[in-house]
Amino acid sequence: MARSETVQGGGTSPAFFLRYLFLPALLMSLVISGCQSPRKASGGLSEEDRAKYVTSFDHVFETVRDTHWDPEVVGDSWHSAARELRPRIEQAESRGEAVSILQELLGRLELSHYGILPRSYYSSFEAPTPEEKETEDPGSAPKGRGGDAGLDLRVIEGEAVIFRVPGDGAAAAVGLAKGWVIESVAEESLATVIDKIQTLMSESSQLELIVTSVIEERLIGDPGDHIQIVARDGEGELHKIDLVLGEPLGKRVTFGNLPPFNLVYEGYLIDETVAYIRLSSFFNPMDVMPWFQRQIEEMGDVRGFIIDLRGNPGGISLMACGIAGWFFEDEGHDLGKMKTRQLELKFFINPRLGAYKGPLALLVDGSSASTSEFLAAGLQDLRRARIFGSRTAGAALPSIIERLPSGDGFQYAVANYFSVSGRILEGKGVEPDEAITLDRGSLGAGRDPVLEAAVRWITEQD
Template sequence: MRSLIDRLKQSHFGIIPAETYERLGSDAKESSASTGAPAKGDGNAGAHVRVVNDSAIVTKVEPDSPAAQAGIVPGWELIRVEKNSVSDVLKTVRAAHAGSTLLPTYLSLSCQNLLSGDAGETVTARFRDARGKSTTRQITFRTPAGKPSQFMNLPTMYTTFESRQVARGIGYIAFSAFLDPQNISIQFKHAVEQYEKARGLIIDLRGNPGGLGFMANGMAGYLVDQPNLKLGEMKMRNMQIQFVINPQPTVYEGPVAILVDECSMSTSEIMAGGLQDLGRARIFGTPTPGAALPSRIEKLPNGDGFQYAFANYTSAKGQVLEGKGVTPDEIVLPRRSELLTGRDPVIEAAIKWIGTHGRTQ
């Protein structure tokens, strides 16, 4: 059955082993809100890892996170966590997902997951530092920063929102997931209002796994001033959903740069791909995986879970995102040499573009 599903080359079709399926169900119920303790596996190091040229590179370290406290910095290469060698993990993932459009995503997430586990658990991790020397760190996982949010029957995700100025007159917005609209959507609105007269606006969707689809066209309403436009449409057996953009009273009219990578999925792809099609945003980073479809997970008689999509999605220009993803207008890799000096090459590329296309102040 797995081989038949693999031939579809679609992201939201698959068999989830019984052990994993049961853990998804129990973890969703055993949240800190109900038990007073973090759910099993609900902890991480606060370090973001991406696979670049077959190396697992730390691309971001969250402030005050376990990784930051351990002295880990962007640009370090992850070599091993406990008995798990990164090279072995990459080899296993490549063998299991050869030919899949999601391979880059699986590679990065598999390495990222090495730095997650039970909150309070301590692991030993080995890295290659800026001098190229091996260094070992003890990391104690903690519950992720942010507000816990639940989406369908998936494990609890934690939402964070960031808004700041990254260069003179250039605003920057980043949020971890399209969830908790009462919080995230309102903060997005306030940020756009704050940067209404900015030279340019950067929206960072790197690592954003998606969430609630309607949040994408809702946010787009603060970036598009023309009525009757849409990000795309989703077709189901008995109905269609139009991701119509409704311009808001405050609309940012300057240049918009959206940052994506192989871990920008689902609603992130809907927003980035739609605004790219409309010519409203320029995309920077690495290609997204093409994991845009909504899905359900049904329990099979043997205990496994069967995940299947129940819709198809096309962007504003009629492009099918599933299995193809969003190709950035400017491909920018997170190069280790730049990360080690405290730079973010993707943000820098967006700033450079805004510098030549931005509004004068």
């Protein structure tokens, strides 16, 4: 029973565009071109908007050239890519095509945290232009304005399996449950989509992040939208379900040049002896950090703490330093460093009076990225936490997001990250101390093997 407040939530759409951003642009271009769900044809691009995209192209090229931490990476090959692709954007016939060319340019870097957030993502809080009212251009990106399917998915043995179903969400309302397989969405086989991506990206550390993002793209839209799905229950029976997207769960937040999205944070006790905390992303520090402090103060007499970062795509890096501080009383520790072209900056931990000294476990998976990886790697290197689950995404670069003249968002990395022990996480991820694979049977029985392993480890400590 919990002694702390909970901001409940979960589901697909609020965090989808965050995961989309943190993926390498080249991989997402391949996925979108080969595995995107059917869309209406894009409309024409006016001369004025085409000029904005050319200006945006030049800005993207120059920004990466001037800010990448390794000048050799943005040397001859980067200039050659710009010379090759600029004529194409000068002739682009739609926003979708122009965005694809920008993604292709950034994809030549083969790094995470470089990408374009198409302007359609901002439609949830910006009024459409007259041109947009007349001509829909969904080909530029997955579209949706906050409708929530009320479930989280993971790929298990090539199938889209329901991992989490909040009790007050849209999925629960139609009887969907943990361990069920989503066979198809709008008559499109998800197994086929998954197989395509796994074939294309078999060597990528971001495979799980990519697959999950592309699958969940099928389940976004406006609140009230109907999505036809076929699901298979634990007994193998198929169910045709009309899933009506609900209002997004959790707390609505905004940050910088990101569109509004929903944040979930919850805390409660397991068997009255272990504290459990989950964060869906690292944002909204004015609310989350005081809330986290209350969890420590109210549940600080437990045998151990668990922080669940599964599915957390990252966010504000310095929040990891603040959270880590609640598990250190002494100074002189850091979570690693970032290296720009000009300098190095350490992520110093802010120690707190009354910090929790007992066992600490972190839960991660292939959809844990960026700030989640900074926190996990740092605490692992410092031997302050034990990591449970599966390898993280290896999408670990500090970045900035700005708006382009075209109206699209532009994310670019400003540094490389090195853990305390000197590990580079980009493209590699964090290997857990105890690797655990999810299975349908356990989920269908209401169990969580990763969480159970963490609880078991904590209760075995002196």
